[in-house]
Amino acid sequence: MRKYDRILAVTVCLYLLLALGTGQILHRMQEHRDREFRVEINRLYHTISAGTHPEEVDLSGFRDVYRIDSLPLADAADREKSEAFYSDESNGGSVIKPWYTDSSLKGYLRFSYREENMSLGGVMVTVQAGLALMAAFVVGILLYLKYRVIRPFNRVSELPYELAKGHLKGEVKQEKNRYFGDFLWGIGQLKDTLEVTKKRRLELEKEKKKMLLSLSHDMKTPLGTIRLYGKALEQGLYDTEEKKCHAARQICAKAEEIEGYVAEIIRSSKEDILDVRVEMGEFYLEELVKRVADTYVEKCAVRMMELQIGRYENRLVRGDIDRVLEVFDNVMENAFKYGDGRRIEISFYEEDFCQLIRIFNTGEAVSENDFNHIFESFFRGTNSLGQQGSGLGLYICREIMRKMDGEVFAEKEKDGMGIVLVFR
8 A cells, every 4th residue: 555655656757847848938938038029129120220111111021020110209299199099909919119210219119029820828737637637537546546446455355365274264345346246245254155165064073983983883883793603614623514504694794784884975975075955956058158258268268179069949947057157167168178278168058848949079089998987986987097186077967967866977979078067
């Protein structure tokens, strides 16, 4: 803010210097113009004093003086002629001098000159007024930016650091400023969402620990039973085949019970991976396409990739548009990472009263084994070597689509891979 205040001060100082310098220049120009018309009058006066009659003087070569009037000494006693001579109003200014010829006074001379071409007072006022308006406009803009943009921005500049440090308590003070009102509202929403997510994560961690403790306790009983039957078989405590078979059946039964506990742990772990809440609603395809294009047209252009968006009918689709955009993000990022960088096609069609969106990227087709597992969690294909990732992208896409009562599947072609989103 101090630097900005310095900019304001420098702006005002520059205006003052400019105004002062312009005034000095115009003043000197005015003095120069004054000297010019006085030089013309002196030249004409010497010509007349040398014996030339005022009516015989040629004024065509003079720029400022345009008329010479004379009042002979004999007419000076006439009151009417004298008043007419001295009070004559002409276009501009005038200078009156005595008329001498051969050192004798013959009367008086009136030299009329044009003021409009030489007086720079009006120009000076106009220029100064223009400079003042320009300075006022610039200072006004700077003050507007200071109070409407910079100062509100300084007040919210610490919010991202607070969020990054996990300080999610308290409310975000709203601003009436139209530039920052929506921004602060969004920050407030983000803060609330992060706080809810944090609470949800803590609840999940708590439930997970409870579940693990419960399952661990439940697993001790079948494990103890297996251990006892195993030792009994090892030590030959069973003397008949029937008892041995019974022990083996008990071991198998307890092993199946443990497998059930392990499956429960795996299922709960997967639920923790995708704690996504879907708010079902409706949206138009045009809105979805516009938001996708706003995000990926420029990204594809930077990568020198061709992005083709096919024709579509602006239909109403059921789902959560924010989650659909998350699905698009995962699919498009996979296209960037595993495609050949030539082309991405987004096409739309209908089938069995369902809206289908197909995202196809050119590139080398995946192997048959990889193709059968691409929607599994933590699975990464053979073409992912050297690429960053967790193997959750398409798994998350499938879970989101299923939470919206939809589906997603893959199509393998010779020159690339297609991911099809199904909206019911």
